Amino acid sequence: xxxxxxxxxxxxxxxLMIESCKKDxxxxxxxTTKPFxxxxxxSVWAPDTISNTITYNSTxxxxxxxxxxxxxxxxxxxxxxxxxxxxxxxxAIGTYNVDASSVxxxxxxxxxxxxxxxxxxxxxxxxxxxxxxxxxxDSVAKKITGTFNxxxxxSDPNGDVxxxxxxxxxxxxxxxxxxxx
Amino acid sequence: MYSNNIKKIFTTxxxxxxxFVATNVHAQDENPVKSYFGFFGGVSNPxxxxxxxxxxxxxxxxxxxxxxxxxxxxxxxxxxxxxxxxITYQDNGELNQANADSLAAGYTNSYNADQATVTATKRYQTxxxxxxxxxxxxxxxxxxxxxxxxxxxxxxxxxxxxxLLSDVPQQTAxxxxxxxxxxxLGYSGTAALRYRLSENxxxxxxxxxxxxxxxxxxxxxxxISLGRLVTKQPFNTINTTIGLNFGL
Numbered sequence: 001x002x003x004x005x006x007x008x009x010x011x012x013x014x015x016l017m018i019e020s021c022k023k024d025x026x027x028x029x030x031x032t033t034k035p036f037x038x039x040x041x042x043s044v045w046a047p048d049t050i051s052n053t054i055t056y057n058s059t060x061x062x063x064x065x066x067x068x069x070x071x072x073x074x075x076x077x078x079x080x081x082x083x084x085x086x087x088x089x090x091x092a093i094g095t096y097n098v099d100a101s102s103v104x105x106x107x108x109x110x111x112x113x114x115x116x117x118x119x120x121x122x123x124x125x126x127x128x129x130x131x132x133x134x135x136x137x138d139s140v141a142k143k144i145t146g147t148f149n150x151x152x153x154x155s156d157p158n159g160d161v162x163x164x165x166x167x168x169x170x171x172x173x174x175x176x177x178x179x180x181x
Numbered sequence: 182m183y184s185n186n187i188k189k190i191f192t193t194x195x196x197x198x199x200x201f202v203a204t205n206v207h208a209q210d211e212n213p214v215k216s217y218f219g220f221f222g223g224v225s226n227p228x229x230x231x232x233x234x235x236x237x238x239x240x241x242x243x244x245x246x247x248x249x250x251x252x253x254x255x256x257x258x259x260x261x262x263x264x265x266x267x268i269t270y271q272d273n274g275e276l277n278q279a280n281a282d283s284l285a286a287g288y289t290n291s292y293n294a295d296q297a298t299v300t301a302t303k304r305y306q307t308x309x310x311x312x313x314x315x316x317x318x319x320x321x322x323x324x325x326x327x328x329x330x331x332x333x334x335x336x337x338x339x340x341x342x343x344x345l346l347s348d349v350p351q352q353t354a355x356x357x358x359x360x361x362x363x364x365x366l367g368y369s370g371t372a373a374l375r376y377r378l379s380e381n382x383x384x385x386x387x388x389x390x391x392x393x394x395x396x397x398x399x400x401x402x403x404x405i406s407l408g409r410l411v412t413k414q415p416f417n418t419i420n421t422t423i424g425l426n427f428g429l
Contacts, residue, residue, distance in 0.1 A: 028281025
């Protein structure tokens, strides 16, 4: 009977040990897989309204890539202008630093003005405050992939400065239209 | 996978049944089976939809292998025929990190959200009280008990989730799939192989299949229902246990 008692004891001890450590809280998070998105001040921003174009100007021999997204009262417009470009539907891959002339980013927020909601610049995305990286271009399927990040600085009449950080931006196989003028 | 397991169980039971019937007709009359009681412990294995982790299947239970233990007994009223009863606790776990991530990804897609955060708490915990007829075959020191039973399942809790979506104007509120607490019907088929350690003590290996239509699930604060929506959670398990039985 001693063996039986030992077996019983071990069985009950095992059950009690397994019964401990029970109440956990598990948190799972997932983010959108939309092809154009960024993180604005810590929140995911993935625009549903998108305009993506590459335009060749034969007079100036420039090619302009403009990617615009609007969502949740925020609007991002990125512009990259290539000089001495060729009239082809592709775009040069590379790292384009914001310089406020040929590489521009406009960051607008929606405000109520004269009874109407309009998008106005949040502040200034000045030279050196952002980058757009074009990592691949499929000129046949007309899809472009890249990343971006920048910050926008604004100040109110009291001189108080606020900075919006737009980080981890990406556009992945985003379709574009090509126009030659 | 599920049907293969069922086939294996029935094949095993059938072989054992035939072996006992073929070799042990006279022995039963010489050595009548005694009523008994005992206890057992082991593993509860979720099956089918209860085990499934498919976001798009509303019956998926995300059930886990867990602990089970309980008391069991049988009263023999005519030769090898008995009424058997058991009371069993079983735990089929909680959502793990992969499950919570999977649900969050599913809701993100279903609601076209920018982000979804799913917080999961609580776990499957039930006590089953089942009763039914039993027939016992015996050969030498071995006895095989086959039992079909039905009864009630007291559900103490099921996993609870709350979900927060980002950038979905139609669903700004945190919505809940509440933990269930209810008493529901359950059905079971059991095969137990007992080995006689002494005159009145048996070591018992036991396999019990359990099915229940399960409790209703309450969902709260869901302004629009897109994607996964669980309104009832069926249970489906096979419990494999070892224990000791004592003859009366």
